[in-house]
Amino acid sequence: MPETRPGQERFVAPIDETPLRAIDAVDVDAVPESQWKEAWKRLRVSPLFWLSVVIIGFIAIMIAFPTLFTSADPTQGSLDNSFEPAREGHPFGFTQQGYDVWARTVYGARASVAVGLLSAILTAVLGMITGAIAGFYGGIVDTLISRISDIFFSIPLLLACIVVISVINNTWPNRGFWGSVLVVVVALALFAWPQITRQMRGAVLEIKNLEFVDAATAIGVTKMKNLWRHIVPNALAPVIVASTISLGVFIVAETSLSFLGLGLPPNVASWGNDLSAAQNQVRSGQHLQLMYVPAAALALTVLGFILLGEAVREALDPKARKK
Amino acid sequence: MWWYVAKRLLQTIPVFLGATLIIFFLLKLRPGDPILNLAGNKPVSPEVRDALAAQYHIDDPLWQQWIFFVKNAVTFNFGETFAGQPVIELIQQTFPVTVVLAVMALAIDGFLGISLGTIAGLRRNGWFDSSMLVTSLLLLSIPIFVLGFVMQLIFGVKLGWTSPTVGGDWNVGRLILPAIVLAIANFAYTLRLCRTSVAENLTADHVRTARAKGLPAGQVVVKHVLRNSLVPVVTYMGINLGALMAGAIITETIFNVPGIGNAAYTAIFKGETSTVVAIVTFMVMVYVLTSLVVDLLYALLDPRIRYA
Numbered sequence: 076m077p078e079t080r081p082g083q084e085r086f087v088a089p090i091d092e093t094p095l096r097a098i099d100a101v102d103v104d105a106v107p108e109s110q111w112k113e114a115w116k117r118l119r120v121s122p123l124f125w126l127s128v129v130i131i132g133f134i135a136i137m138i139a140f141p142t143l144f145t146s147a148d149p150t151q152g153s154l155d156n157s158f159e160p161a162r163e164g165h166p167f168g169f170t171q172q173g174y175d176v177w178a179r180t181v182y183g184a185r186a187s188v189a190v191g192l193l194s195a196i197l198t199a200v201l202g203m204i205t206g207a208i209a210g211f212y213g214g215i216v217d218t219l220i221s222r223i224s225d226i227f228f229s230i231p232l233l234l235a236c237i238v239v240i241s242v243i244n245n246t247w248p249n250r251g252f253w254g255s256v257l258v259v260v261v262a263l264a265l266f267a268w269p270q271i272t273r274q275m276r277g278a279v280l281e282i283k284n285l286e287f288v289d290a291a292t293a294i295g296v297t298k299m300k301n302l303w304r305h306i307v308p309n310a311l312a313p314v315i316v317a318s319t320i321s322l323g324v325f326i327v328a329e330t331s332l333s334f335l336g337l338g339l340p341p342n343v344a345s346w347g348n349d350l351s352a353a354q355n356q357v358r359s360g361q362h363l364q365l366m367y368v369p370a371a372a373l374a375l376t377v378l379g380f381i382l383l384g385e386a387v388r389e390a391l392d393p394k395a396r397k398k
Numbered sequence: 399m400w401w402y403v404a405k406r407l408l409q410t411i412p413v414f415l416g417a418t419l420i421i422f423f424l425l426k427l428r429p430g431d432p433i434l435n436l437a438g439n440k441p442v443s444p445e446v447r448d449a450l451a452a453q454y455h456i457d458d459p460l461w462q463q464w465i466f467f468v469k470n471a472v473t474f475n476f477g478e479t480f481a482g483q484p485v486i487e488l489i490q491q492t493f494p495v496t497v498v499l500a501v502m503a504l505a506i507d508g509f510l511g512i513s514l515g516t517i518a519g520l521r522r523n524g525w526f527d528s529s530m531l532v533t534s535l536l537l538l539s540i541p542i543f544v545l546g547f548v549m550q551l552i553f554g555v556k557l558g559w560t561s562p563t564v565g566g567d568w569n570v571g572r573l574i575l576p577a578i579v580l581a582i583a584n585f586a587y588t589l590r591l592c593r594t595s596v597a598e599n600l601t602a603d604h605v606r607t608a609r610a611k612g613l614p615a616g617q618v619v620v621k622h623v624l625r626n627s628l629v630p631v632v633t634y635m636g637i638n639l640g641a642l643m644a645g646a647i648i649t650e651t652i653f654n655v656p657g658i659g660n661a662a663y664t665a666i667f668k669g670e671t672s673t674v675v676a677i678v679t680f681m682v683m684v685y686v687l688t689s690l691v692v693d694l695l696y697a698l699l700d701p702r703i704r705y706a
Contacts, residue, residue, distance in 0.1 A: 225409075226416030229686050231644035234678045237662070241671050242424045323539060330541045331648055335666055350544060354652075357547050358562075360555050370544045377539035385535075 110312070110391070117390040124386035130379030138184050147175035149182040149344045158362055167364045170352065179344050180369045186252070186345035188376065190259050191326035197264035198325075199318040202271020207310070209272065210279030211302050221276070224269035233331060235266040240337040255339045259332060263325055270321075271314055278310035312391040319384035323377035330373060346373045402697050410690050415468065417682050422467045425675055426460070471683065476676035480668065485676040488661055493680075495568055496650070496657035500642040502570070502577035507584045508635055515592025515631070516624065522597045530593070534586035542645065546579045546652040563654035576653040583645050584638055591634055595627040602626070629700055636692030643681055 118124045137144055147165060156173035159165075167176040209220035227235075239262040250258065282288065283306055291305050326346075332338035333347025334354075341348055346369040353365035442450070451457050458466075470476065476485035518527040537545075553575055554562025564572045599605060600623055608622045609615075647659035654660070658677060665673035 222412060223416070225413050226420065229413045229417050229689070230420070230682050231641050231685060233647065234644045234681055237647075237666065238421060238424055238675055238678050241666060241669075241674050242427055245671060246427060327539070327541045331543065334541070334543050334648060335651075335663060337666065350541070354543075354547060357551060358555075360551055363551075366544065366547065370540065373541065373544075374536070374539045378535060381535055381538060 110309070114312075114387070114390040118386060121386050121390060123382055123389070127379050127382035127386055130375060131383065134184055134188065134376050134379065137181055138188060141178075141181045141185075144181045145175065145178040147178035149174060149178040151175075158356075161364075167368050168362070170349075170365055171356065172352075176349075176364060176368050179349050180346070180372050182344045183346045183349055183369060184372065184376070186256065186339055186343050187326050187329060187347065187373065189256050190263075190329040190339075190345075191322045191376075191380070193256065193260040194263040194267070194325040194328075195318050195322035197260060198267045198321060199271055199314060201264060201268040203275050203307070203311075203314055205268065206272040206275025206314075207279050207302060207307050210276040210310075211283060211298075211306065217276075220272065224272045227266055228269040230266060232263070232266050232328065236262040236328070236332055237335065237337060239265065240332065244337070250340075252339075252343055255343060259329055259338055263328060267321065267325075271317060274313050274317055275310060278313055279306055282306050282309050316384050316388040316391065319387060320381055323380040323384075326373065326377050326380075346370075399697070403694060406690060406693055406697075410686060414683070414686050417686065418468050418471055418679065419464060421675060421679055421682070422464050425467075425671075426463075471679050474680075476680070477672060479665070479673045480670050485673055488673075489658060489677065489680055492656060492658040492661045495573075495655060496643055496646050496659060498570065499573050499577055499580065499646060499650070499655060499657055500639060502573055503580035503584075503642055504635060504639060506578055506581035507588055510581070511585050511588025511635075512592050512628065512631060515589040516596050516619075516627075518589070519593040519596025519627070520600065520619065520623075522593075522600075527593065530589060534589050537582055537586045542579065542583045543648050543652055545582055546576075546649055549575060549579055550652060564656070565654055566656055568656060573655065576649050576655055579652070580642060580645055580649045584635075584642065587638075588631060588635060592627065592631045595630055596623055599623045599627045629696070632699075633692060633696050636695070637689050639688045639692075641685075643684065 151174070153173040156169040157171055159169040159173075161168045165175050165177065167180075170176055170179065205220050205224065209217040236259075240258060243258050243262075247254070247258070288301060288305055291301050296305070329338050329345070330347035330350055333345060334351045336351070338347045338351075339345045341352070349369040350366060350373075353362070353369075356362040357366045474486045474489075476489070478484050479488060514530055518530045521527055550562050553559045560575050561572055564576065604626075605618060605622050608618045613621075643658070646655075646657055647662050649655070650657045650659035651663045658681070662674060662677045665677065
């Protein structure tokens with residue numbers, strides 16, 4: 076569709092250039108397409124979307140089939156190999172502990188993406204439920220949820236995670252892979268949900284007064300069913316965009332926590348741990364690949380999710396782009 | 399105006415109390431005998447135990463303990479580090495450095511973010527806008543400490559423009575590099591917010607009027623577009639001052655800046671949970687307070703807020 080001219084509200088086909096048949100061909104009785112179908116139509120032709128799909132697909136393959144990328148074992152370190160340069164089968168050499176840098180990076184994707192994905196899902200679920208309830212019921216429930224979310228919002232995310240994880244480290248020191256992932260995920264989600272809550276609440280407030288909700292109420296749909304079947308699906312768009320972008324932010328947050336020694340335990344192969352372990356060498360300007368390789372993998376992954384979020388945002392809200 | 403100030407002050411109190419409640423509960427989740435924790439896990443005599451219990455209100459009901467916790471936080475009575483230094487003394491030594499660092503970072507972030515964001519917003523979807531979009535996305539996807547190390551290596555070690563670490567005798571010149579790194583963490587957000595805000599205001603009616611009455615383009619941008627566009631940007635940056643101080647933990651560690659973030663990192667590293675909690679409590683107080691001040695300034699600048 077041609078773009079509207081400045082100051083023009085909607086597109087008007089130039090009458091003299093448009094054949095009558097084309098106007099007649101518009102099917103007035105066609106069932107209007109749902110918001111998601113329309114968004115998918117726009118997404119399908121967005122280069123940004125396909126770029127993000129390629130990046131995320133690549134990372135997903137790396138997580139599912141790490142042996143396709145490396146034959147080395149990320150858990151096998153030998154001090155004989157300490158700081159050995161690259162050689163056949165080990166494209167980026169070895170770490171101080173004699174681990175294969177590339178193998179650590181390939182296998183590290185699992186922990187980092189697991190933290191990002193699970194935190195984003197947990198944050199979205201918490202935020203959606205609280206936001207929907209606050210927006211829909213209003214009154215005292217709304218006040219209560221809003222004030223509680225204010226409190227959690229008032230503590231900066233990284234600071235909050237530092238306290239939560241240092242306390243849990245005392246309580247539950249040796250907790251294995253999934254235990255460690257769980258702790259980081261819960262700490263991140265516990266202080267990140269208010270942002271989603273606010274967005275969801277705003278969207279629900281906007282939608283609950285629209286005619287189709289009144290119509291649903293008029294034909295006797297119960298309050299609960301109205302909320303979950305009619306209001307929530309229509310309020311999801313901004314939450315989905317924010318959650319996709321937050322996924323990347325959480326992956327970065329995990330590396331920051333690992334850098335502080337509070338992320339995943341050092342025996343877990345994760346990008347945060349690799350970067351944290353590389354800091355002393357990089358500071359002295361040696362063995363730079365120890366940092367560049369995991370950092371590049373990390374940046375690529377985060378970029379993939381941010382781009383996906385941007386593409387979905389544009390697809391769901393084409394107006395924002397045109398303006 | 400006074401009504402707004404009073405309302406906003408009243409709102410701060412429950413937020414502050416709630417935040418201390420969360421931290422307090424997290425502390426209570428710590429395992430083990432709190433008295434043994436205080437005494438460094440050595441066996442203590444009953445007299446010492448009683449004295450410690452009385453001093454730290456350990457046998458009182460939980461809600462009373464929380465009230466003492468809040469009282470101690472408000473009166474800056476944070477206890478001592480394991481080395482016997484009062485935590486408040488540690489904060490007094492380190493906090494000013496962090497404030498200087500955060501303000502410098504804020505200035506860099508504001509200058510670059512607003513100027514580049516305005517240009518990008520004025521020429522929306524042009525080549526400059528697109529390259530800024532790519533830059534901001536790249537900056538968002540690289541962890542701040544990786545950037546910190548890379549810049550330290552390039553400007554501090556390889557080129558030797560500035561000292562790679564700051565050290566005890568800090569000065570503003572040495573803080574420039576860490577401040578830039580800290581600013582980069584927020585630059586992407588400031589830039590994009592400013593860009594969107596400028597682009598939105600550009601199509602507003604009052605801007606069209608200003609153009610229609612024949613104002614030169616530069617004046618339209620400075621007096622009519624920027625003035626309105628900057629309100630959300632400045633608010634965001636003000637609220638971010640607290641987050642900047644939190645981000646300082648990583649930057650200060652990399653550049654060995656003797657600030658509060660570095661003190662927090664050292665405490666984490668040594669496993670001094672009580673010191674970590676004290677510093678975080680202090681930073682949360684600073685954060686809540688700065689958002690309050692920013693909100694009040696915001697209301698002062700923009701009459702729409704206080705009458706809303």
